Amino acid sequence: MDLTPRQAEILDFLRRHRDEQGVPPTRAEIVTAFGFRSPTAAEDHLRALARKGVIELKPGASRGIRLLERADEYLSEAVQLARREAANEASLPLVGRVAAGAPILSDPNVETRIPLAGDFFRPRAHFLLRVQGESMRDAGILDGDLLAVHQTPEARSGQTVVARLDDEITVKTLRLRGGIAELLPANPDFAPIVIDLSRESLVIEGLAVGLIRGGFGSPLIR
Amino acid sequence: MDLTPRQAEILDFLRRHRDEQGVPPTRAEIVTAFGFRSPTAAEDHLRALARKGVIELKPGASRGIRLLERADEYLSEAVQLARREAANEASLPLVGRVAAGAPILSDPNVETRIPLAGDFFRPRAHFLLRVQGESMRDAGILDGDLLAVHQTPEARSGQTVVARLDDEITVKTLRLRGGIAELLPANPDFAPIVIDLSRESLVIEGLAVGLIRGGFGSPLIR
DNA sequence: AGGAGCACTGTATAGATATACAGTTAACCT
DNA sequence: AGGTTAACTGTATATCTATACAGTGCTCCT
Structure with missing residues (x-):
């Protein structure tokens, strides 16, 4: 009642x-x-x-x-x-597979919350993104890792960014040259993505500010 | 009073x-x-x-x-x-440079405490070790990373271990073959360490159960 | 039309509660 | 030897507090 x-x-x-x-x-x-x-x-x-x-x-x-x-x-x-x-200040939302079109922090995208304060990272993290694929392997970012992301549209050349490309979320190193943006993988098996900013749009979701591996009940030891 | x-x-x-x-x-x-x-x-x-x-x-x-x-x-x-x-259950001690001879969790070795519960990892982490050097680079373990360690002397072949060799702490992949133990780096620039267990002793401090990068005020973004 | 629940007023009182006053005993300090 | 403090006993009481009983007016449900 x-x-x-x-x-x-x-x-x-x-x-x-x-x-x-x-x-x-x-x-x-x-x-x-x-x-x-x-x-x-x-x-x-x-x-x-x-x-x-x-x-x-x-x-x-x-x-x-x-x-x-x-x-x-x-x-x-x-x-x-x-x-x-x-409660939010003391924990970070974990974002897994991001639904097409939906804002990255919308309810259905959030899998769970990780009990770590966002300002543990500098600049502060707004969410954790579960990394998919091996394209950033040589930067020490592996499949399944949780990437701590500072949510901002501003990124400089050379920073590791979380970008949205055709409704797909990807983690890459950003390179800006004139009107051209390049998303560089850190793995020779993958090809760089080149974007002509005068014809296509590139949405920067945020910057990588940290990384967590092996937590939240997924054992590293096999 | x-x-x-x-x-x-x-x-x-x-x-x-x-x-x-x-x-x-x-x-x-x-x-x-x-x-x-x-x-x-x-x-x-x-x-x-x-x-x-x-x-x-x-x-x-x-x-x-x-x-x-x-x-x-x-x-x-x-x-x-x-x-x-x-309070200890809700945070992990961060171990930096380990003093020769001293137990790994002794007071002078602990730099600070990180506000993350040990059972965030499975099996649970007992402390975080600041990684030094690039010897495990290809396993996604970089210089400066914090390695979450489960403190135990028991390790099986193939696991990533924290070992003590001549009073030096090192992180490597363990390989056991008969009376021979090998500590394998994950970086071709480094040589494996071979230990004849009948003549030398190898102390296993614990197992790697997780990793944190870029937290505790050390910015990843430059 | 009438019962039930909500949100109150007004009065009264048993007993729960804080607290004062007057002692005692022992340890400790000087 | 005498004062101070801690740790109590024993009695007494003003008042704080919960709570019962008797109402009023309103709304909502059936």
Whole structure:
């Protein structure tokens, strides 16, 4: 059963009071916080929250209000957003096969999240891309590696870039000469890709800023 | 000023009560927990803790006991140990140049800690080793990379190992044939190392289980 | 039309709680 | 030898606190 807006307000207050004061509130403190004129108003709300299973009331005990785990599901939107942002700052989305046309960080492209903060890399990484193929082998970037990518359209000649070409994502070294862009592989078995910028477009998704191999449960040892 | 052993016990109880019950205890609850026969015993202890600045007492408020930040400095040894272990589980020591003779994880060898849990890798990593040299270049292990290492003396032929040879740490592929061990580089510019196990000893420090490049503030982009 | 749930007001009270006051015992410092 | 501090016992009480009981007005469902 869902909480009413008012009950969610009360729950938010319980959480805030606990976090800021270190103690759950009394009925009287709820009354003053919300401007009630009767302790029963607070009592009724607590009963409702307990009935819905988001808090536990200890009979007889003063301040005997306990926020249960599942209370997290009923956070106000503002608090939920803040939590999600905090979680995002401590982990990176892992992008596998990129669907044609879709933005690289759109939901269906994200396989999972890796528990590593983006600012572990410099400049900071915005996502991890699972490398496919051996075209950058001689740069130490192997098939299956996770490439840490700083999302930016700006790239200089010589940098290792993540580019989108005909709705395909590719990792290569960028070389710019006049109106010509070259995407150079680091493997003699592969041919460079040459793009005439006056006729074709090249979308730079980001820069390679790091690499992770062998994590997330895929063993390196066979 | 330091806490007395008894005061530390009381503080531990306050913390445990808060964590387990979600509410600080009343004087009466302290009394029953410690077998006191007078509420004043609890009151006196709380006053002492407040005077020493580890808790804050709110006059008049029931359960008005607040654990302050600096209370963490006065944790019991058991709790401190548990905390340190929890922190270690969420980060990996980075080992740079290894001092001759010293165990690989001894204090002076550890440069810093990297905020990544060891069980991010399978089997779990115990430390990260900063790779020196290009001898494993063709295996995608470059100079400066951080190699995630699972600490174990057991290695099978074909695995990438971290070995100690004449007090030098080296990363190579292991090959075992009868009483002969070979440490094979992955770079034609380097020669294999052959060890006759009946005459020389080879210490395996661990197995390579993963790799990180470009993190910890060292930019990949130039 | 009426029952149920929500969100309250208003009053009352048993008992939970903090806290003062008066002691005791032992260790430690000077 | 005397003062201070820690760690308690024992009693008492103002007041804080949970909670019961009796209502009101509103909305939503059937």
